[in-house]
Amino acid sequence: MDIAHDSITVADAPPTPAEPPLIRREDYTPFAWIVPETRLHFDLGIKRTTVTATLTVRRNAKAAAVQVLRLNGDGLTAKSVMVDGTVSDDWVMEGPDLLLTLQGEDHQVTITTEIAPDQNTTLMGLYASNGMLCTQCEAEGFRRITFFPDRPDVLSTYRVRMEGERSAFPILLCNGNKEATGELEGGRHFAEWFDPWPKPSYLFALVAGDLAAKSGPFTTMSGREVECNIWVRAEDLDRTDHALESLHRSMKWDEDVFGREYDLDLYNIVAVSDFNMGAMENKGLNVFNTKFVLADSDTATDADFDGVEGVIAHEYFHNWSGNRITCRDWFQLSLKEGFTVLRDQLFSQDMRGEAVKRIEDVRILRAAQFPEDAGPLAHPIRPDSYREISNFYTATVYNKGAEVIRMMRSMAGVQAFRKGTDLYFDRHDGEAATCEDFVKAIEDGAGLDLEQFRLWYSQAGTPRIEVSERVDGEELVLSLKQVLPATPGQTEKSAMPIPLRVAVHDCESGALGAEQTIVLTEEHGEFRLPLVGSRPVVSINRGYTAPVVIERLLDRDALLFLAAKDDDSFARYEAMQELAVGALVAEASGEADAAQILAGREAVVEAMQAVIADASLDDSMRSELMMLPSGSYLFEAMATGERKADPGAIHDAREAMKKAIGAGQSSELHAAYERCAKVAFDDPAGVGARKVKTLVLGYLAASDPDKAAELASHQFDSADNMTDRQGALMVLSGLEHPAREERLASFYQRYSGNDLVIDKWFTFQALSLHPNVLAHVEALAGHPDFTMTNPNRVRSLYMALAGNPAAFHEANGAGYRMIADVIIALDPINPQTAARFVPALGRWRRIEPGRAALMKAELERVAAQDNLSRDTFEQVNRSLDG
Ligand code: TRP
Ligand code: ZN
Numbered sequence: 001m002d003i004a005h006d007s008i009t010v011a012d013a014p015p016t017p018a019e020p021p022l023i024r025r026e027d028y029t030p031f032a033w034i035v036p037e038t039r040l041h042f043d044l045g046i047k048r049t050t051v052t053a054t055l056t057v058r059r060n061a062k063a064a065a066v067q068v069l070r071l072n073g074d075g076l077t078a079k080s081v082m083v084d085g086t087v088s089d090d091w092v093m094e095g096p097d098l099l100l101t102l103q104g105e106d107h108q109v110t111i112t113t114e115i116a117p118d119q120n121t122t123l124m125g126l127y128a129s130n131g132m133l134c135t136q137c138e139a140e141g142f143r144r145i146t147f148f149p150d151r152p153d154v155l156s157t158y159r160v161r162m163e164g165e166r167s168a169f170p171i172l173l174c175n176g177n178k179e180a181t182g183e184l185e186g187g188r189h190f191a192e193w194f195d196p197w198p199k200p201s202y203l204f205a206l207v208a209g210d211l212a213a214k215s216g217p218f219t220t221m222s223g224r225e226v227e228c229n230i231w232v233r234a235e236d237l238d239r240t241d242h243a244l245e246s247l248h249r250s251m252k253w254d255e256d257v258f259g260r261e262y263d264l265d266l267y268n269i270v271a272v273s274d275f276n277m278g279a280m281e282n283k284g285l286n287v288f289n290t291k292f293v294l295a296d297s298d299t300a301t302d303a304d305f306d307g308v309e310g311v312i313a314h315e316y317f318h319n320w321s322g323n324r325i326t327c328r329d330w331f332q333l334s335l336k337e338g339f340t341v342l343r344d345q346l347f348s349q350d351m352r353g354e355a356v357k358r359i360e361d362v363r364i365l366r367a368a369q370f371p372e373d374a375g376p377l378a379h380p381i382r383p384d385s386y387r388e389i390s391n392f393y394t395a396t397v398y399n400k401g402a403e404v405i406r407m408m409r410s411m412a413g414v415q416a417f418r419k420g421t422d423l424y425f426d427r428h429d430g431e432a433a434t435c436e437d438f439v440k441a442i443e444d445g446a447g448l449d450l451e452q453f454r455l456w457y458s459q460a461g462t463p464r465i466e467v468s469e470r471v472d473g474e475e476l477v478l479s480l481k482q483v484l485p486a487t488p489g490q491t492e493k494s495a496m497p498i499p500l501r502v503a504v505h506d507c508e509s510g511a512l513g514a515e516q517t518i519v520l521t522e523e524h525g526e527f528r529l530p531l532v533g534s535r536p537v538v539s540i541n542r543g544y545t546a547p548v549v550i551e552r553l554l555d556r557d558a559l560l561f562l563a564a565k566d567d568d569s570f571a572r573y574e575a576m577q578e579l580a581v582g583a584l585v586a587e588a589s590g591e592a593d594a595a596q597i598l599a600g601r602e603a604v605v606e607a608m609q610a611v612i613a614d615a616s617l618d619d620s621m622r623s624e625l626m627m628l629p630s631g632s633y634l635f636e637a638m639a640t641g642e643r644k645a646d647p648g649a650i651h652d653a654r655e656a657m658k659k660a661i662g663a664g665q666s667s668e669l670h671a672a673y674e675r676c677a678k679v680a681f682d683d684p685a686g687v688g689a690r691k692v693k694t695l696v697l698g699y700l701a702a703s704d705p706d707k708a709a710e711l712a713s714h715q716f717d718s719a720d721n722m723t724d725r726q727g728a729l730m731v732l733s734g735l736e737h738p739a740r741e742e743r744l745a746s747f748y749q750r751y752s753g754n755d756l757v758i759d760k761w762f763t764f765q766a767l768s769l770h771p772n773v774l775a776h777v778e779a780l781a782g783h784p785d786f787t788m789t790n791p792n793r794v795r796s797l798y799m800a801l802a803g804n805p806a807a808f809h810e811a812n813g814a815g816y817r818m819i820a821d822v823i824i825a826l827d828p829i830n831p832q833t834a835a836r837f838v839p840a841l842g843r844w845r846r847i848e849p850g851r852a853a854l855m856k857a858e859l860e861r862v863a864a865q866d867n868l869s870r871d872t873f874e875q876v877n878r879s880l881d882g
Contacts, residue, residue, distance in 0.1 A: 019877075020387045020870040025331040030063040031154050036198075038156040040146070044164035044172075044208050046118045046128045050079075053146040054110045055156075057102070069109070071098045071147035074125070074140070078147065079112040098147045111147050120144070121789055121829045129274040130233070132209025133169070134287055136280060139330055139389045142201035152327045153432040155198035162206060163190040169208035171231065173268055175199070175283045195283055197263065198430065200326055205282030207231070207270045214240035218248050218262070221255045226262055230293060231270040239294040242305055243269065246312040253313070253347050258421060260320045269293065269312070273755055276791055276832050277393070278311050281318035288315070291756055291792060299757050301723040302687045309351065314344040320425060328432040330389045334381040334457075335435045337393075338401020342409075345402060355569035359624045362544045362570070365403065367632045369395035369547075370462055374636060376842050376882025377875070378460040378487035382435050388870040390832045396460070403547040404456045408439075410517065410545050411453075411499050412446035420445035452521060455496045460487040463498060465520070467552035469538055475528045476504050476536050480520045482548075488882040495523045501542040503568070506533025507561035515542060515568070537561055542568040554578065556603045564610045569621060576611070576625050580604050581637045584629070584657060588638055588649035601657055605664040612668045619676065619688025626695050628654060631805035639846035646848045647809035655702055655769075662703025669696045673711065681721050694727030701731050701769075709737040716743050726760060734769030758785055759796035766800035766807075773807035774814050788826055791833045798822045802840040809847075813854035816841060820858035823872060824865055831869030838862075838872065842879030856880070 037056040042049060057069060073096045081088050081100065084107055091100040100109060120127040125144025126135050135145065143150040162172040166189045172181075176195025183189050213229040214237055220226060228247055230240040247269065254260040269286045271293035279288040292311035295304055321343060322336035349357040372378060372395055379392070381401040386392050409417040423445030428437055435457050443450045466481040480500075484493035498520040504513040511532040518527045529538075537558045541550055554562075554575075559582075562575035583600025586592035592600060611617070611625040629637070631650055639645035662669065673696045676689035683689070693715065701708035708731060716728035729747055732740050744761070751757035762785075765776045780786060780797055787793055798819065802808050808815040819837055826834035841862075844855035862868075863876045 020873060022385050022387055023389075024385045025329070025383070028329050028331075030060060031149055031151060032060055032063045032066045033057045033069055033149065033154075034060050035149060035154055035156040038148075038158050040158065040160045042160065042162045042164075042206065044133055044162060044169060046131070046133065046168070047116060049115050049117055049126060049133070050112065051115065051146045052110065052112045053148065054108060055148070057107050057109055059105045067101050067103065069100045069102055070094075070149065071100065071109075071111070072140070072143040072150040073097055073113075073147045074143045076113045076115070076144070076147060079114060080110075082110040084108050085110075096143070113146050115145065122832065123274055123276050123791070123830060124832065126206075127274070129272045130209075131168070132207065132211070132272070134207045134209075134270065134272050135205050135282075136276065136287065137204050137282070138202040138280060139393075140202075142204055145204075148201050150201050151329065152200040152202055153329060155200055155326070155430075155432065157198050158193075158195045158204060160193045160206065161190060162193070162208060163188060164208055169210070171207070171209060171211045173205075173207040173231070173270065173285055175203070175205055175285050177265055177284075195264075197283060197323070199283050199323060200432065203281070203283045203323055203326070205280070205285045205287055207272075207285065207287065210234075211270065212237050214244050216244050216248065218251050218267075220251070220261045222261060224262075224265070226251070226265060226267055228267045229269065231268060232290075232293065236271070236290070236294050239296045239299065242295045242308055243293045243312055246309040247316060249309075249351065250313040250316040250347060253350065254317060254320070254343075257346070257350070258320070258343070258418070258425075260317075260425070262319060263324070267316075269315075273792070274790055276830070279315045281315040281322055283319070283323050286315045288312075289792065291759075294756060297681065297721045299722055299751070299754060301726050302690060304722070306348070306352065310344050310348050313347045314340055317343040317347070324430065325425065325428045326432045328434050330386070330392070331382055331384070332434050333389075333392060334397045334401035334404075335433060335438055337398045338381060338405055339438070341398050341402035342405045345406075353620065356620045356624055358543060358570055359573050361399075361402075363630070363633075365395070365399050365547060366636065367630055369399050370549075370636050371632065371843060372396050372839065373400070373460060373462045373487070374485070374639070374846065375839070376488060376845065376879045377839055378882070380458050380460045382457045384458075384489075387874040388835070390871055391835055391874055400547055405438075407456070407499050407546060408442050408446070408448065408450065408453070410501070410543075411497075411519065412442070412448050416446040416448070417442070420448075452495075453497050455494055459484065459493050459496065460490055461485045461493070463496060463546075463548040465498065465500075465541075465548050465550050467538070467540065467550060469536075471531065471536065472528070474531055476531055476538065478502065478518075478527045478529060478538060478540075480525050480527070482520060482523055488878070495521065497521045498546045498548060500540055501545045501568075502527075502529065503539045503542065504529045504531060505537045505539055505561070505566065506531070506535055507537045507558055507565075508535040509533045510561075510565060512565070512567050513539075517545070539566050539568060539571045541574070542566075542571045544570050544574075556599075560603065560607055560610075563607045563625070564614070573624055576607055577629050577633075579607055580657065581629050581634065584634055584650065584653045585638050587653040587656075588634070588646055589643060590649075601660040602664075604657060605661055608661055609665055609668060612665065612672055619685060619692045621688070623688060623691035623695055626692070628657060632803075635805075635843075635846075644848045644852075645846055647805050647851070648811055651806045651809075658699050658702035660703075662699035662701075665699070666703065669699055672696055677715075687723075690721075690723045690727065693724070694730070697727060697731040701735060705735050705737065709735050709739045713739045713743060716747075722757075726764075729764050730768070733764040736770065740770075755790075755792065759792050762786070762793065762796040763800040766797050767804050769806065773801070773804060774810060774818065777801050777807070777818065788829055791830060794822070794826065794830075794833060798837065802837060808840065809851060811850065813851070813858070816851075816855050816858045820862050823862050823876075827865070827869050827872045828867070831871040834869065835871035835875045838875035838879055842875070842882075844879075 039054040041052040117126045117128045124141035160174045172191035174193035180192040211231040212234040215229045218226045230243045264284045271290040273290045275289040295308050321339045420442035424441035464483045503515040513532045559575045559579045566572045587597045634650045635645040676692045679689035712728040712731045719725040823837050841855050844852045
């Protein structure tokens with residue numbers, strides 16, 4: 001890559017168009033009008049849909065009096081504007097918005113617009129997918145359907161009439177309850193829907209198409225019967241059982257654990273194959289990515305099943321945390337998302353086991369959120385400004401947001417926390433609320449003082465806790481210092497309360513100390529903890545109570561002790577990770593000499609042996625402990641202070657470690673594999689057994705590729721489920737072995753036509769350890785099944801590539817160039833999805849200088865494109881400036 005040439009391109013480019021405006025949290029003002037009722041009439045067609053909206057508007061007594069009603073639009077032209085039944089000329093366009101001047105206090109405004117769903121590739125607003133019509137309105141998609149005050153603090157009831165051809169759209173769905181249906185002339189029919197619950201426009205949805213339902217009623221705690229439907233294409237009906245069961249379990253759990261009952265007679269979920277994210281919680285009519293609905297053992301892995309259960313739960317829980325109580329403005333997004341993620345995490349913990357689910361959630365936080373917090377896109381869970389709100393549906397708002405609320409729960413205790421959430425639901429039902437409202441309700445209801453805790457909402461960056469300890473008589477003195485790294489726009493920070501569950505064990509006698517919760521509130525703090533022996537080992541941040549990085553130097557024996565013996569599962573996992581991170585980062589950074597590298601590997605191999613042999617573990621937990629830290633987590637651990645990450649060195653060290661484990665534990669791994677291979681698919685122990693098998697194949701692939709190919713081929717050929725097939729094929733696709741092409745081809749043939757499984761086929765190849773991944777990806781981009789218009793397909797190939805450390809970070813920059821090319825090609829088609837590729841390149845500042853220059857040059861090449869979307873413009877420029 002020629003950097004000099006690239007900067008000439010930049011200099012020659014026409015001046016960048018005006019920046020999209022910066023929206024600030026502090027500028028919030030209530031809307032000047034209320035819209036108690038909204039009526040919508042849809043004349044539906046794939047090529048052309050006509051929308052007539054009638055808004056009942058009234059001056060908002062709580063806002064400044066103005067005559068102008070601002071109705072947001074995005075690419076719309078008004079065919080007609082009427083006020084109180086007469087055509088009005090009293091309006092102008094201001095950019096995309098329609099400004100209407102109204103003389104009185106109360107009016108009816110009727111506006112007709114026309115849209116072209118089949119031209120809509122952004123998948124926001126009304127669009128066509130597989131011959132059906134569906135909508136996505138969060139965050140600002142409703143304004144692509146009709147002119148409306150498209151902001152979450154304007155709540156309205158919706159009465160909707162849908163009309164369309166019966167043959168193309170036999171099923172007509174909308175929010176709320178269906179009130180009427182009937183036939184019209186010319187093979188057309190209609191349905192009328194009414195949603196009695198006032199809602200913001202982002203929760204509006206409609207679906208029209210040829211769909212079939214898997215149905216099953218749910219009886220609520222007060223004895224009402226709710227009709228639940230999972231709508232899919234007829235050929236997918238036999239893959240909907242798990243979704244429906246997950247919905248029923250979610251409904252029951254929210255009653256039992258949060259006291260929340262469902263509030264309509266109908267709950268519809270529709271699966272669509274073209275979708276920007278996971279799913280959407282539209283009132284009474286959730287729209288889902290097919291990936292989070294369809295599952296059977298032949299086509300979905302155990303992890304896919306868990307994904308369906310978790311996302312169904314998430315969207316269902318939004319009915320209270322999001323819909324009944326919504327957000328005042330988009331800066332409050334974590335109010336609904338952080339809380340709902342916490343609720344879905346707690347649900348899945350209850351369904352599948354607390355220890356493993358907690359480890360999985362922390363792994364996601366570290367892989368997705370830590371890099372955000374440490375990079376140019378860092379923002380608090382309640383951001384202060386944005387240009388494009390779609391860019392703030394982030395791991396910070398969602399996952400760190402959940403961690404912040406989880407800390408309140410830990411500090412309050414489960415019962416007091418429930419009092420807090422009860423008060424929140426009670427106090428704010430029917431409102432558009434703020435994060436502050438939530439904190440205040442928890443404070444009042446749970447009886448906590450959260451004054452200082454509010455800093456977690458306003459300060460970005462992952463706190464680092466420096467730990468040191470000394471013995472003083474019968475006590476251990478734990479001293480902690482919190483370091484809050486600077487983030488863009490935030491250089492000075494105040495100490496935050498950091499709750500930590502701790503225990504002091506003794507690694508000589510093996511005695512385990514009692515657990516207690518301490519809260520570090522100042523920059524420095526000292527805590528006296530009782531000793532249970534003369535060789536104390538501190539178990540800290542047990543259960544991962546606080547989303548922080550613990551910095552301490554524990555010797556190998558102490559870590560081996562914690563990994564093998566700690567009574568907190570998370571602490572065991574953490575000790576295994578620390579052991580591996582220490583060894584791998586020392587090796588990758590060149591800080592360890594040859595002898596130290598060997599000793600580091602030996603320690604990990606020894607710990608691994610103990611984990612494989614530990615009869616007290618089930619295989620799910622065993623496989624968590626057997627997992628090496630990801631390349632992305634090692635990147636974070638290496639790029640601290642002045643030290644830069646070297647992805648090539650990290651990859652090499654990690655592969656060498658895998659090889660050492662595979663060679664050092666060969667017979668143990670083979671024995672574990674054989675034992676697990678005997679566990680039947682539907683045995684309750686099957687999920688754990690399959691995870692262990694896949695891990696074993698990975699280690700053997702590093703140490704004995706031929707043997708691994710043989711085992712994986714056999715596993716693939718004899719598999720009776722997708723988990724085993726995928727586990728085998730993931731490993732095979734990384735090997736230079738004839739079995740690779742054979743099995744990839746047979747997999748493709750077997751599943752050709754099944755989009756979700758073909759996505760996997762693209763992913764195996766883009767995520768593999770094969771040395772020619774970039775060439776494979778380039779070829780796959782030309783495959784007849786590849787398309788830039790389907791986000792699942794784009795992600796299956798290119799998100800996988802961006803998450804493949806060896807290929808993406810290839811030292812010549814070819815991986816970076818490929819991702820930048822994708823951003824440029826995808827931006828005009830689907831800006832929301834295009835912008836999601838930017839953060840991978842945005843990590844350039846924390847990487848060694850050679851790669852950093854290449855990444856930066858690619859970002860500059862993207863920045864220099866004409867007509868960038870707001871989405872990509874904002875992400876690229878923040879990544880270059882921040
Ligand atoms: N609110 C949705 C959720 O968290 C996600 C969402 C936000 C979304 N914006 C979207 C989904 C745009 C699809 C497209 O469940
Ligand atoms: Zn959500």
